Amino acid sequence: MPAPERKEGLWGLLEALLDPKAPSSLRLRGLRLYAGFLLVLQGGVLFLLAWVVPRASHPLLWALALGGALWLLFQAEASWRREGEEPLTPLRVVGLGGALFFFLGVMGLLLWPGGFLLFLLGVLGFLYLWSRSERALLARK
Template sequence: MPEPGCKGGFWGLLEALLDPKAPSSWRLKGLRLYAGFLLALQGGVLLLLAWVLPRASHPLLWGLALGGALWLLLQAEAAWRKEGEEPLTPLRVLGLGGALFFFLGVMGLLLWPGGLLLFLLGGLGFLYLWYRSERALLVRR
């Protein structure tokens, strides 16, 4: 729940996330709300895709999955280096973490049952980028 001084509930937390002068506790709660929304939305879409996506066990798909995951992680690192002081950088990096989770989730569905490892890697990558985004918000006071 939002703090007593935060106006507008959830929308107020998301507005505070965009405002670099807002209290860091509000910005942190807004980032957590955004991360939860990304996980819920993409997890729901992955559940729907699980019913219709065919299984395609091909060894080159493993290389594509790992190469794509590495590329998304490198994009997140490049965003930190290039735009490290910009207030929206944690949102961009968290969005790339969501893309990593979704991409590896779809690849995991294609390579099922061995693709369960890709689900775990996608979740760990998302959690890593989420952790880095929270730390960046706490450092920028």
């Protein structure tokens, strides 16, 4: 009996991402699609927020931004430890990376112009969690 056909296109890639028995190449492309969508969507929202978010400079906001970023990174690490073999863990970790990017982006807008460093830190954290998720998907072949 032949294997069932997979849908082509964007929805097919996202369905493959949710299917642990799908080929890892399709799951990897689905993860890249999901991560790229998160990055573009949240980047666009940050661009729109740049026009309306007031500038505020307070040392406690820096502490809040760095503390929140560390908390999100620890949540991602705990997700790897707690559910490392679950098929949706890479998807969850990329989502936490998107939350890290957005949170630090908003805090960077509040603390502008020095907050640009927070924005860059958010991008680096997102890329780190994304690449770690891709490596986990490739290791599960």
